[in-house]
Amino acid sequence: MKTTCLVLAAAGLALMAAGVSLGEEPPNPKIDYSGFRTLAKRLDRVRQERRLSEDEFLRAAEKPGVVVLDARSRDKYEQIHIKGAVHLAFTDFTEEALAKIIPAKDTKVLIYCNNNFTGERANFADKRAPVALNIPTFINLHAYGYTNVYELGPLLDVKTTKIPFAGKSVK
Secondary structure (H helix, E strand, O other): OHHHHHHHHHHHHHHHHOOOOOOOOOOOOOOOHHHHHHHHHHHHHHHHHOEEOHHHHHHHHHOOOOEEEEOOOHHHHHHOEEOOOEEOOHHHOOHHHHHHHOOOOOOOEEEEOHHHEEOOOOOOOOOOHHHOOHHHHHHHHHHOOOOOEEEEOOOEEOOOOOOOEEOOOOO
């Protein structure tokens, strides 16, 4: 216990010597949590207005030039995904990678995630609601300049939804 306290005190002194107060983020120009919070707050109303019903999602997906984006892992995408969806794992989002699959920033992009589907738990595993993949995907696409992003809103059963699927586990 005494050693732990000394280590923590030394770490605190080292941060203070580096110009970082306790409770503040260490300086890193590539990480901007405050900017993320500001962007998320600014997009709150936009996101609420762009959540689509099952029928709205289907109609939008049929239009020419619309991109349905699956940001889950490659493995889950290969097992089952919305028919016609393109894949780019959220962890691989970069300016260059996004530009390869969505060249124009004004392209209509439809997104969905694990938490939109039930009845296929192995490939659409539930995430905790505050960290459902739709949320950071929507925010990140906007951060990269994509302004025409829409999200599937409801929770749908894979076995009864009108949305068609493709992939290895689709019968």
